[in-house]
Amino acid sequence: MSIAVNALVFLATLAGMELFAWFAHKHIMHGWGWGWHRSHHEPRSGWFEKNDLYAVVFAGVAIALIALGTAGWHPLEWVGAGMTAYGFLYFVAHDGLVHRRWPFRYVPRRGYLKRLYQAHLMHHAVHDRQRCVSYGFLYAPPVSALRRQLRELHEGPLKSASLNEDESTTPADAAR
Structure with missing residues (x-):
């Protein structure tokens, strides 16, 4: 196969993974797969949580695909x-930037990373599997739209510091 086709397949998969991740997060993790994902919405003690099993499953699929591809x-x-590239970006943005699961102490103050950070904190503002917003991992809708969506879902404004667009968020917020 040509380098251009391989690069196109790689980039299309990388982009398509965000769509798949949104679907899986909303309909599987917050649906019938809540048993594993619930641990991600509760305080974590230790390095791992049951939700990490999703990463193991997806890594296994990626390894199998790479093996099949190299076998012809x-x-x-x-x-x-x-x-795999999407998993790496997820690890950096979600586990590192948002949830501080490794020593990554940067708190974004503006731009895309701030919006991504705030959108994920708004997802965690709801402590059950229903009525959440922002199911993507690398795409974040505008914070104002998410705030409006949360109000509609909960029939009134939530009083969460992570919902105030002008206030900075703290590592304590991300620990949720």
């Missing part, structure tokens, strides 16, 4: 590589 089922290796 092209371009599956590039699909697996795109999934």
Whole structure:
């Protein structure tokens, strides 16, 4: 296969993973897979939570695709590589930036990273599996739209510091 086709498959998979992640987060993790995902919405003690099993499953799929692709089922290796790249970006943005699961002490003050950070905190403002907002991991809708959506879902304004667009968020907020 040509380098251009491989690169296109890789980039399409990387972008498509955000759509898949949104769907899986909303309909599986907050649906029938809540048993694993619930741990992510509760205080964590220790390095791991049951929700990390999703990463293990998705890594297993990516490894299988890479193995099949290198065994001749092209371009599956590039699909697996795109999934792996998405997993790395998820690890950096979600586990590092938002939830501080490794020593990453940067708190974004403006731009895309701030919006991503606030959107995920708004997702965690709801402590059950229903009525959440912002199910994506690398795409974050505008904070004002998420705030409006939360108000509509809860029939009134929530009094959460993470919902105030002008206030900075703290590591304590991210620990949720």
